[in-house]
Amino acid sequence: MAEIGIDNVAKTFGSKTALRGVNLTIADGEFFSLLGPSGCGKSTLLNIICGLEAPSGGRIFIGGKDVTDVPPKHRGIAMVFQDYALYPHMTVRGNLELPLKASKESRAHIDRKVREVSTVLAINEMLDSYPRQLSGGQRQRVALGRALVRSPKVFLMDEPLSNLDARLRIQMRSELRLLKERLGATVIYVTHDQAEAMTLSDRLAVMSAGELQQVGTPIHLYSHPGNQFVASFLGDIGINMMDGIVEGGGSRGVRIDDAGPVLTLDASFDGIVGRLKKDAPVRVGVRPEHVQLHRTSVPGAAEGTVVLCEQLGSEQHVHVRMGKYTVVARVAATADFRLQQTVFVTFAAGALRLFDKATTVALHAAADTVAA
Amino acid sequence: MNVVSTDATAAVEYPLQPEGHRPGRWSSVRAALLPYAFVAPAVLLVIAVTGYGTYYAFEYSLYEATIAIKKNFVGLDNFRDIVDDTTTRGNIAVTFLYVAAAVPSMVGLGLGLAILLNRNHRFTGLFRTLLIVPWITSLVITALLWRFVLNGNLGPVSRLLEIVGLPNVQLLDHHWAMVSLVIASAWNGYAFSMVLLLASLQQIPETVRRAAQVDGISPWLTFRHITFPHLKPTLLIVTIIGSMHCLNMIELPLILTGGGPGRRTELLPLRLYREAFDYYNTGLASAMAVVVFAFNVVLTALYILSVRRERA
Amino acid sequence: MKRFPVFVVYALLILACVFALFPIAWGFVTSLKNESEVVAYPPAWIPSTPTFENYANVLSSSLPFYLLNSILVAALTIILSLVIAVHAGYAVSRFDFRGRSTLLYLILASMMVARVSNVVPLYLLSTRFGLLDTKLVLVLIYSGWQMPIAVWLLKDFFASVPQTLDRAAQVDGYGPLAIFYRISLPLVRPGLAAAAILIFMFVWNDFILAVTLTSSESNRMVTVGLYNYVGQFGIQWGQLTAAVIVALLPVIVLFGFVQKTLTQGLTAGAVKG
Numbered sequence: 001m002a003e004i005g006i007d008n009v010a011k012t013f014g015s016k017t018a019l020r021g022v023n024l025t026i027a028d029g030e031f032f033s034l035l036g037p038s039g040c041g042k043s044t045l046l047n048i049i050c051g052l053e054a055p056s057g058g059r060i061f062i063g064g065k066d067v068t069d070v071p072p073k074h075r076g077i078a079m080v081f082q083d084y085a086l087y088p089h090m091t092v093r094g095n096l097e098l099p100l101k102a103s104k105e106s107r108a109h110i111d112r113k114v115r116e117v118s119t120v121l122a123i124n125e126m127l128d129s130y131p132r133q134l135s136g137g138q139r140q141r142v143a144l145g146r147a148l149v150r151s152p153k154v155f156l157m158d159e160p161l162s163n164l165d166a167r168l169r170i171q172m173r174s175e176l177r178l179l180k181e182r183l184g185a186t187v188i189y190v191t192h193d194q195a196e197a198m199t200l201s202d203r204l205a206v207m208s209a210g211e212l213q214q215v216g217t218p219i220h221l222y223s224h225p226g227n228q229f230v231a232s233f234l235g236d237i238g239i240n241m242m243d244g245i246v247e248g249g250g251s252r253g254v255r256i257d258d259a260g261p262v263l264t265l266d267a268s269f270d271g272i273v274g275r276l277k278k279d280a281p282v283r284v285g286v287r288p289e290h291v292q293l294h295r296t297s298v299p300g301a302a303e304g305t306v307v308l309c310e311q312l313g314s315e316q317h318v319h320v321r322m323g324k325y326t327v328v329a330r331v332a333a334t335a336d337f338r339l340q341q342t343v344f345v346t347f348a349a350g351a352l353r354l355f356d357k358a359t360t361v362a363l364h365a366a367a368d369t370v371a372a
Numbered sequence: 373m374n375v376v377s378t379d380a381t382a383a384v385e386y387p388l389q390p391e392g393h394r395p396g397r398w399s400s401v402r403a404a405l406l407p408y409a410f411v412a413p414a415v416l417l418v419i420a421v422t423g424y425g426t427y428y429a430f431e432y433s434l435y436e437a438t439i440a441i442k443k444n445f446v447g448l449d450n451f452r453d454i455v456d457d458t459t460t461r462g463n464i465a466v467t468f469l470y471v472a473a474a475v476p477s478m479v480g481l482g483l484g485l486a487i488l489l490n491r492n493h494r495f496t497g498l499f500r501t502l503l504i505v506p507w508i509t510s511l512v513i514t515a516l517l518w519r520f521v522l523n524g525n526l527g528p529v530s531r532l533l534e535i536v537g538l539p540n541v542q543l544l545d546h547h548w549a550m551v552s553l554v555i556a557s558a559w560n561g562y563a564f565s566m567v568l569l570l571a572s573l574q575q576i577p578e579t580v581r582r583a584a585q586v587d588g589i590s591p592w593l594t595f596r597h598i599t600f601p602h603l604k605p606t607l608l609i610v611t612i613i614g615s616m617h618c619l620n621m622i623e624l625p626l627i628l629t630g631g632g633p634g635r636r637t638e639l640l641p642l643r644l645y646r647e648a649f650d651y652y653n654t655g656l657a658s659a660m661a662v663v664v665f666a667f668n669v670v671l672t673a674l675y676i677l678s679v680r681r682e683r684a
Numbered sequence: 685m686k687r688f689p690v691f692v693v694y695a696l697l698i699l700a701c702v703f704a705l706f707p708i709a710w711g712f713v714t715s716l717k718n719e720s721e722v723v724a725y726p727p728a729w730i731p732s733t734p735t736f737e738n739y740a741n742v743l744s745s746s747l748p749f750y751l752l753n754s755i756l757v758a759a760l761t762i763i764l765s766l767v768i769a770v771h772a773g774y775a776v777s778r779f780d781f782r783g784r785s786t787l788l789y790l791i792l793a794s795m796m797v798a799r800v801s802n803v804v805p806l807y808l809l810s811t812r813f814g815l816l817d818t819k820l821v822l823v824l825i826y827s828g829w830q831m832p833i834a835v836w837l838l839k840d841f842f843a844s845v846p847q848t849l850d851r852a853a854q855v856d857g858y859g860p861l862a863i864f865y866r867i868s869l870p871l872v873r874p875g876l877a878a879a880a881i882l883i884f885m886f887v888w889n890d891f892i893l894a895v896t897l898t899s900s901e902s903n904r905m906v907t908v909g910l911y912n913y914v915g916q917f918g919i920q921w922g923q924l925t926a927a928v929i930v931a932l933l934p935v936i937v938l939f940g941f942v943q944k945t946l947t948q949g950l951t952a953g954a955v956k957g
Contacts, residue, residue: 047851050855051855052851052854052855071854072854072855072857073854073855073856073857077855078855079851079852079855081848081851081852082848083846083848085846085848085849085851085852087849087852087853087867088871089870089871098853098856098858099855099856099857102853102856102857102858102862103857146852146856150856
């Protein structure tokens, strides 16, 4: 069992707070991502789980055992670093052997493990090369190999793909997931790339400013962001955000600022409509794929002007100017829109996400529990 | 949940000194003492040599003393002797004259050559190698070679002057002695500035210079507004190190001119050396050492300030 | 900067090289002259009948022995100071401990303490400890003097070794000592080379300390040996220039091999903050 428990872990560097009271449980065999912008504390949390840094407060459990005061080598973990951290003065073989030598394994065991791992990762051809002679992808494999040789229960990965070019990154991403399935180990994966976190993870935690913002499955976080930060951070193109006023008092109207359209809250808001305060300021979020463009006026549509079309081949991003907002719509690649064209904009049913303007918390957060 | 600016803690993730070796509370006293064990031998040796040596100089400067024998405590008398004595005042004046002439010669020559070398032509590598040779020549050899080259009775320079029709002056005599001393110093010292300034010049990205060229900025303006500001910290450092080098110079005047004619090239360090080892006035020599030390402290302070500013 | 046409640049550089090499070239020319030609005026630009007489004299004198002394003292100094400095440099680069920044400023400051103002006290000190006129005292003092620059240089080299290597090794199960000796140390070999060269240059070229602290023939360093040519019954310029060339040769040859490391080390030591 390699369940990981993080109990109220805090970390301060001098006067700066990197982590404030993080609580998290990661299940055995789970692929779990810590996602957030640089400086959000995700790497610090990983280093604390690893044992490279001591928490200022709180405990770490691995497999039910309190490991807070246990050195990294005795935690049954392995770590893959962003820059791979291959020892430049050792061959690939030397790099793979080092963790086993450090734990004083027998020569036969070392040889067997190295052979095994290098076969799995297809690096047996380059065992006698030095890291500088390898390509980025090959180094990445060696770094993985060095983590694998110790057969750890938990893999910690700190942005392991971010030094690769875009295409290789996507290839290694799939390989990583396949490898994980094969090993069945627990993986904690730190990244700032939402696409990596979404595609790889069983569950992920979005972090900001040293705090967990939301924890859950990728699709839950994407479609039910608990706050404005999570809503903005997930998605390959950003969520459209507008300021508005909830009419409240039983009304389902939401007036968008600056004489924008009046939107109507649909059935998904039934649970909270009664509790909405009158004239409460909110932020309104709509994913681009939920923005619908019409050539002719339809009921409840707002008028806008096309200002930019981005053709991606598989789809098209159309930027529409509506009052002071520019809304991005994800439409079919074949759709034909021209600049300065007048269009009519509606939002798909169930697509609106409302956030309290002051606290940035999702208004329907009460209905959807934050933790999954 | 409170979402603040995402950059607020940007610097935290990798602190300057990650506590890599003190990862947990299991870290024992041994781990905490390790850094001290690592630096202790170095610190002890420096204290034993530089620290104790400096302390000794201060102590002896307050005594009337000859080699190894402290006689009487005389307080600041040795320093009063330094101030009152016209010879010593002369030494100090000559020292400042020498520093004021030699340092700009060294740094100026080094700067000029660094600029000339900072282009990728054929042979620049060869020129650079050849031009560094004087710097690897010791002060003793520098002094001996120049003493011979400038020799008025059999040296080639006198002969050259004669050939071009100039009067054959005794280059190691009269006021020419100081000029010769400065020339020999510049010869020995310019390459140090040259190497550092060249390294600094090569840190200016080629694109910056190209951009200036494309924008039609004249070479002079480019130097004035791009190259020079970039070089300034390094110029400051080579000037300070060069000053220190000259301020502590014994070998060149000792061997090249013997401090003469008269005392015209007797720099304070040379006088100190003679007081200590020719006349055995250890107390007076120590007081002079304290004076030289004080000059060094001023330059050191300048150096540390400039290094600090460069880092900030 | 296209300021001057190329030929002007070359002309200036050639002029500079003439200035840089002339004294040495003249020394070499003179060393090949016979006794009467050396003192003739006007001096001959090229020896009429080149002779190795002066070199024969120099090589049969004590000078080769002084060269060995200098090499021995330099080698011992390099070993002693590098062993000590590499630990200190690693500590200030990798460990965060109380007094670290104070120590760094002390290193910087002690780099600047005047050699001259220390010679007299060090003479007295070595007398007191009975170390006067030994090679050991030279090695100790040279090491002490070169310690700050060596520590500073190695600190910079250690700083350029990625910290994640330490972390990786720690996760792999290495303790602090193993990380230092097996991971970091092998990676700063260029730094050790640069420091060794700087130390060698310093010891090889030092005169003041050697002439003050040693007196017997058996401990004489090459610079002192050369200086003594001046004192003895007028100057034998022919032999002196031959001796100078002999003393200069090892440094120039060494320099040919290590020029890059040397200039790198110099730059790293003096420019980087």
